[in-house]
Amino acid sequence: MEKMMITFIGTGGAFTPEYGNNSALLQFDNTNLLLDCGYSTPVRLRKMGIKETMIDNIWISHMHADHIGGLEEIAFKNFFQGRRINLFISRDIFPDLEQYLLATLKYGVTRQLAIADYFNIIMINKEFRIGRRTFKQEKTEHIGTMPAYMLFYNTFIFTGDTRFIDWTVRDLCGIRFIFHETRVEKNDNEVHTNLESLLSLPKEIREKIYCMHYSENIYLKTTAARINSQGMHIVEPYKAIVLE
Ligand SMILES: [Zn+2]
Numbered sequence: 001m002e003k004m005m006i007t008f009i010g011t012g013g014a015f016t017p018e019y020g021n022n023s024a025l026l027q028f029d030n031t032n033l034l035l036d037c038g039y040s041t042p043v044r045l046r047k048m049g050i051k052e053t054m055i056d057n058i059w060i061s062h063m064h065a066d067h068i069g070g071l072e073e074i075a076f077k078n079f080f081q082g083r084r085i086n087l088f089i090s091r092d093i094f095p096d097l098e099q100y101l102l103a104t105l106k107y108g109v110t111r112q113l114a115i116a117d118y119f120n121i122i123m124i125n126k127e128f129r130i131g132r133r134t135f136k137q138e139k140t141e142h143i144g145t146m147p148a149y150m151l152f153y154n155t156f157i158f159t160g161d162t163r164f165i166d167w168t169v170r171d172l173c174g175i176r177f178i179f180h181e182t183r184v185e186k187n188d189n190e191v192h193t194n195l196e197s198l199l200s201l202p203k204e205i206r207e208k209i210y211c212m213h214y215s216e217n218i219y220l221k222t223t224a225a226r227i228n229s230q231g232m233h234i235v236e237p238y239k240a241i242v243l244e
């Protein structure tokens with residue numbers, strides 16, 4: 001099996017753009033897959049030496065701007081190069097995403113353009129393939145009726161945005177990394193996963209958890225020390241992690 005690596009482009013929560021919108025680049029088999037593409041993702045990718053025209057595949061977890069706001073820029077840059085990225089998108093997200101993107105992308109110089117002029121759209125039910133690799137997605141609960149998804153591969157899970165998931169009742173066989181959205185602050189009307197609930201999980205699960213989509217409070221001395229002493233990890237932007 002060839003190596004697969006993940007590098008976070010940004011790790012910030014929706015209102016912490018200073019760490020970049022939460023997004024990660026998977027690299028494997030001479031190709032790549034961008035997980036989410038927020039409004040700060042394109043400029044941060046360039047800082048990493050990766051141009052928009054080097055992205056082959058994109059997967060989107062849900063419709064919030066910190067996860068999709070960079071798609072227009074990536075679409076235009078690739079369009080001008082005569083290039084189309086594979087956009088893997090859940091069937092129930094696609095109508096919203098198409099409407100959102102076409103509000104600007106439909107205006108061509110000489111004709112009205114469609115989403116297929118910019119992306120190869122690949123609708124997902126439960127799973128999708130890139131070469132010989134199969135990725136799976138599963139619905140999460142995030143906000144109201146908005147469809148939101150997490151992504152699974154042999155060794156890792158990328159939660160996207162989600163409320164608390166009881167990992168103790170899940171089969172985590174083979175899973176070594178759970179890249180988990182983490183809300184440090186307490187909130188009564190919770191649409192994210194509170195840090196306290198992650199800390200309440202058993203040690204063998206905590207050790208797999210890599211906090212992402214966080215606010216600056218995660219780096220408060222006492223908070224960071226607690227996360228580390230409980231065996232959990234904090235993902236930092238631009239540091240590659242070998243997944244297999
Ligand atoms: Zn978010």
Ligand SMILES: [Zn+2]
Pocket residue numbers: 062064142161
């Ligand atoms: Zn969200």
